[in-house]
Amino acid sequence: xxxxxxxxxxxxxxxxxxxxxxxxxxxxxxxxxxxxxxxxxxxxxxxxxxxxxxxxxxxxxxxxxxxxxxxxxxxxxxxxxxxxxxxxxxxxxxxxxxxxxxxxxxxxxxxxxxxxxxxxxxxxxxxxxxxxxxxxxxxxxxxxxxxxxxxxxxxxxxxxxxxxxxxxxxxxxxxxxxxxxxxxxxxxxxxxxxxxxxxxxxxxxxxxxxxxxxxxxxxxxxxxxxxxxxxxxxxxxxxxxxxxxxxxxxxxxxxxxxxxxxxxxxxxxxxxxxxxxxxxxxxxxxxxxxxxxxxxxxxxxxxxxxxxxxxxxxxxxxxx
Amino acid sequence: xxxxxxxxxxxxxxxxxxxxxxxxxxxxxxxxxxxxxxxxxxxxxxxxxxxxxxxxxxxxxxxxxxxxxxxxxxxxxxxxxxxxxxxxxxxxxxxxxxxxxxxxxxxxxxxxxxxxxxxxxxxxxxxxxxxxxxxxxxxxxxxxxxxxxxxxxxxxxxxxxxxxxxxxxxxxxxxxxxxxxxxxxxxxxxxxxxxxxxxxxxxxxxxxxxxxxxxxxxxxxxxxxxxxxxxxxxxxxxxxxxxxxxxxxxxxxxxxxxxxxxxxxxxxxxxxxxxxxxxxxxxxxxxxxxxxxxxxxxxxxxxxxxxxxxxxxxxxxxxx
Numbered sequence: 001x002x003x004x005x006x007x008x009x010x011x012x013x014x015x016x017x018x019x020x021x022x023x024x025x026x027x028x029x030x031x032x033x034x035x036x037x038x039x040x041x042x043x044x045x046x047x048x049x050x051x052x053x054x055x056x057x058x059x060x061x062x063x064x065x066x067x068x069x070x071x072x073x074x075x076x077x078x079x080x081x082x083x084x085x086x087x088x089x090x091x092x093x094x095x096x097x098x099x100x101x102x103x104x105x106x107x108x109x110x111x112x113x114x115x116x117x118x119x120x121x122x123x124x125x126x127x128x129x130x131x132x133x134x135x136x137x138x139x140x141x142x143x144x145x146x147x148x149x150x151x152x153x154x155x156x157x158x159x160x161x162x163x164x165x166x167x168x169x170x171x172x173x174x175x176x177x178x179x180x181x182x183x184x185x186x187x188x189x190x191x192x193x194x195x196x197x198x199x200x201x202x203x204x205x206x207x208x209x210x211x212x213x214x215x216x217x218x219x220x221x222x223x224x225x226x227x228x229x230x231x232x233x234x235x236x237x238x239x240x241x242x243x244x245x246x247x248x249x250x251x252x253x254x255x256x257x258x259x260x261x262x263x264x265x266x267x268x269x270x271x272x273x274x275x276x277x278x279x280x281x282x283x284x285x286x287x288x289x290x291x292x293x294x295x296x297x298x299x300x301x302x303x304x305x306x307x308x309x310x311x312x313x314x315x316x317x318x319x320x
Numbered sequence: 321x322x323x324x325x326x327x328x329x330x331x332x333x334x335x336x337x338x339x340x341x342x343x344x345x346x347x348x349x350x351x352x353x354x355x356x357x358x359x360x361x362x363x364x365x366x367x368x369x370x371x372x373x374x375x376x377x378x379x380x381x382x383x384x385x386x387x388x389x390x391x392x393x394x395x396x397x398x399x400x401x402x403x404x405x406x407x408x409x410x411x412x413x414x415x416x417x418x419x420x421x422x423x424x425x426x427x428x429x430x431x432x433x434x435x436x437x438x439x440x441x442x443x444x445x446x447x448x449x450x451x452x453x454x455x456x457x458x459x460x461x462x463x464x465x466x467x468x469x470x471x472x473x474x475x476x477x478x479x480x481x482x483x484x485x486x487x488x489x490x491x492x493x494x495x496x497x498x499x500x501x502x503x504x505x506x507x508x509x510x511x512x513x514x515x516x517x518x519x520x521x522x523x524x525x526x527x528x529x530x531x532x533x534x535x536x537x538x539x540x541x542x543x544x545x546x547x548x549x550x551x552x553x554x555x556x557x558x559x560x561x562x563x564x565x566x567x568x569x570x571x572x573x574x575x576x577x578x579x580x581x582x583x584x585x586x587x588x589x590x591x592x593x594x595x596x597x598x599x600x601x602x603x604x605x606x607x608x609x610x611x612x613x614x615x616x617x618x619x620x621x622x623x624x625x626x627x628x629x630x631x632x633x634x635x636x637x638x639x640x
Contacts (some may be wrong), residue, residue: 203526
């Protein structure tokens with residue numbers, strides 16, 4: 001961990017950017033740091049936050065209106081890359097690295113090999129927001145900045161449920177909550193809430209799901225005509241495969257949706273016994289042991305037959 | 321808060337009981353305290369835990385097999401009533417209070433007016449498990465006992481999302497997690513997992529839900545024939561109304577299911593703007609501002625018309 005005061009000493013213009021297609025931790029860490037710098041370093045001429053976009057639901061955070069979603073030509077004395085595993089993830093903001101006086105990289109992705117002049121990379125941390133908190137002085141942290149960091153931590157831990165959550169994560173979240181904001185409402189608005197259509201399509205996927213392999217595998221498939229009927233996009237399908245995976249007795253969940261004629265996007269989730277990244281890799285995709293994905297051609301039956309063959313093989317192997 | 325050592329000094333036989341229809345906090349607090357006493361006070365002849373039943377999903381906790389689901393005649397030197405707002409909630413275990421040498425009441429329900437010889441009642445606490453932790457010496461707490469208390473806290477806070485979660489809650493949960501158990505798996509197994517049939521019926525309820533009042537009210541109704549078709553019980557319907565309430569823009573969610581001909585059990589949830597306990601009270605039920613319920617007679621249309629009339633009135637009043 002570096003000393004923030006020391007690293008930005010003498011700087012006049014600060015730039016902050018996160019990764020493309022920003023998620024809760026990306027928005028939370030960028031906004032949290034940005035607000036903190038603006039509030040506590042009056043000598044700074046500019047603290048700019050650049051993000052490709054700000055998803056509507058995150059707009060409940062104070063300060064999101066100051067986030068710049070374009071990339072005008074600018075030179076920064078210090079430039080922060082947050083929550084980006086590599087320079088490519090910065091998208092257009094990567095340009096700022098070339099002219100910045102100093103680049104500081106704060107991240108928690110295990111794939112991050114380190115870039116920039118100063119690095120604070122901790123793969124064991126729950127989130128980049130957790131790391132940002134460690135750089136700041138809690139006594140000088142405003143409610144708005146605390147809210148942003150809390151949201152970042154909550155999103156990357158699935159609201160404190162994933163294994164990446166540690167004792168330190170819980171303690172930091174507790175301190176942030178104590179600043180005094182309605183965290184229950186914030187979680188509802190940014191994490192739990194689904195649109196009516198998202199709930200409709202989830203309902204459809206659940207209702208049409210089927211159990212295979214003595215209940216160890218659950219599958220659900222949505223056709224393009226159904227997606228068109230509800231008028232939903234791929235983002236509206238987030239979370240469906242996780243809900244399927246959380247079925248009692250299920251080891252592997254498969255969720256597919258048709259993207260074109262005889263083409264399916266496949267999401268795989270596992271409880272850990274089956275390595276779904278091996279299955280996805282076989283079909284040209286990738287991922288992790290518990291979460292992977294690929295794109296497959298053929299009829300829905302071909303796709304499911306091919307997938308289940310590989311899953312069954314692993315389940316049988318694991319049973320030996 | 322009392323001193324546990326002091327209060328059980330000289331006791332030989334300890335009894336512990338929680339409320340009827342035990343939930344996560346009830347099982348977690350009883351088991352957590354029971355295991356701790358057994359492990360740290362070898363001079364005790366008996367530490368009995370009495371619960372009406374142990375729901376199957378909680379059986380993943382070590383020690384649940386020692387929970388006594390019957391109520392043989394026994395006399396305890398010290399008897400703990402945990403998570404019970406009043407004596408009636410103890411069910412058959414209330415008998416033990418009459419003969420116990422000392423009754424200790426630990427609870428977090430605001431409705432608890434206090435009973436027993438020694439009381440530790442803190443309505444602001446997230447859970448009884450959080451209060452039990454405060455009575456124990458962390459250094460002497462085993463992994464199994466920590467796991468039980470963590471589960472209790474997690475369940476009563478909806479996994480750290482509800483407003484009852486405080487900084488202390490987060491810190492205690494963090495310390496318990498550090499004892500070293502797979503909290504992610506524990507949460508999946510006891511909190512998030514649904515059976516295939518529960519997901520089917522949830523899917524059905526979501527798919528058939530409708531928005532009213534410009535999207536401020538969402539309703540879903542299930543007929544007895546549908547419940548019979550899936551073979552689900554009322555317990556399988558838990559959580560449906562909360563999922564409905566978490567729809568973007570919705571102020572009030574109404575979920576009903578038919579229990580007999582022309583009879584419906586009604587669950588109401590609100591984001592706080594509408595006081596659903598007022599609606600439920602009007603129809604002979606009760607609850608809180610954000611969660612209430614009642615039983616109503618008539619056709620599904622009668623029931624919905626009557627309910628929505630009262631909700632609309634409040635929404636219009638609130639709009640003035």
